[in-house]
Amino acid sequence: MTTNPPPADPPWQKLSAREAGLPVDETLYDGVAPHMEAALRDWIYTNVTEQVAVRVLSKLRISPHGGQGEARRNQLAHSLFRKELLDVVDCALSLNLAADARAAYERLELKTRYPEPFVDPVARLSEVLGEAGSAYQVRSTEDGLERVVDATVTEAARKAGETADATGRSVAKARLRAAWLKAYALHPDPGAAYADALRAVEDVACPLFLPSNSRPTLGNVRSHLEQAAHKYELVIQDENAVPASVDTVTAMIALLWHGHRDRHEGGPSSAPISEEAAKAAVHLAATLVQWLSAGVVQRKTP
Template sequence: MTTSPWQPLSDREAGLPIDRTVHEGVPEHLEPGLRSWIRDSVVTESLVHRVVAALRLSTDTHTFDNGRLPSSAQGLSRVPVSLLLDVVDCLLYLDVGEVAHHEYLVKHPNVLSPLAAVFSKPAKFVDPVDTLDALLGDAVSAYQVREADDSAHAGLERVVDATVADSVVMATRQAEASSRSDASFYLRSSWAKAYALHPDSSGAYVDAVRAVEDVAIPLYASTEPRATLGSVIRELDRNGAA
């Protein structure tokens, strides 16, 4: 997401402060772009069917064009606005960028050849994931793209203050540098659950506790076979009292 918000020329000349409003859901100025992104990014019919299956879409609970479930990119782009972010989140989960890149290579089999740039000059591949992240940033959406890692799939996540995000990155790196790989894993997992499109607050809390336990138990409660964070707290209380 763009770190320096753009301000219209008219506002700059009027000396107005930058509007830092973050927009929840699908504001009017973002909806056309999201629908266009879905049409352009979904390049296989099978991907449409996977989204329908993954989201458990049903004509009993939602209204679709012609009263039928989407069967094409065009149809998927016309889902009710209440489903748009779920569809986008699901497409990221299903690796829409990888699917698009694979289809690009199928259509341009010689693109990797050194001679291709000289003779055929195929159109450059544009990663739809990058396009989406730029669109969300331009719209100052409350969401941005979350890249997949070993603790979470790709998807949408809430935009968080840069200072907070940097602190989490630093903590995970320090855990890895200290050979606390479990702590690093649980920190990333906790973050993904806390700031996902549909947050899992209890799961995020459990993973955060596990991350702390992985670091603290060997230091303060290593003699207890089934030590927990509670064991660490009791040990710290005893040492403090002493």
């Protein structure tokens, strides 16, 4: 028997706003807004060890101001410009900060029965970012920051990858996850995100529609569906209460394929992929991966 989780607490509002009947302020702030600066600096100073601080300075190409050990940690927490703080946090997370902190506490607790409760650095950081209305959150993998996206949308993309994986298409799951991370990273890589999104769909579509093709591409799949549309149908019914045609799926695949404008250089229509296009491609790919993996497109019975 399963039970429903308790309802989430309503977002906090200032007393004056509650009494005035104002809506909840759901503004998300890019970068480091002034009101979140102190909390971020405190998190960095509290959770970034001296050893990690040295590596963060190196990876971010920041010259040390002098001194050793504690001076490096102080430099990261207190001497950098406000706009640099999210880069410090993102970099520290990429260096396995969370796992190292947990392991260090466990060693200390086993050795000395340390009485103080463990404060998880990722949980505390999530609180800091959430309470301040940051446009960024900690990735589920705890190895960096990503843009805040509606939880329902995030879950739909995750589910698409799981569905593909369950049907033996683990590459599609990995590519879709990589595309998401690159599209919503603190410093996005739109071109790479788009390419991974397209390849996620290829991993599911090519063996489904072109099992005997030795060098299939999503473009080949599009051409095949255009020419052999009469052989397929959707599980969704159309206005005549019969299985709908595959035209919608074909159009979705064509859009993803043609939108990959940086695939080849030198052509008249070649162009860089924008952040907005990359995000759209990731969500389009998630839908296609889910549909094709779940059997939404079926061969017509003779």
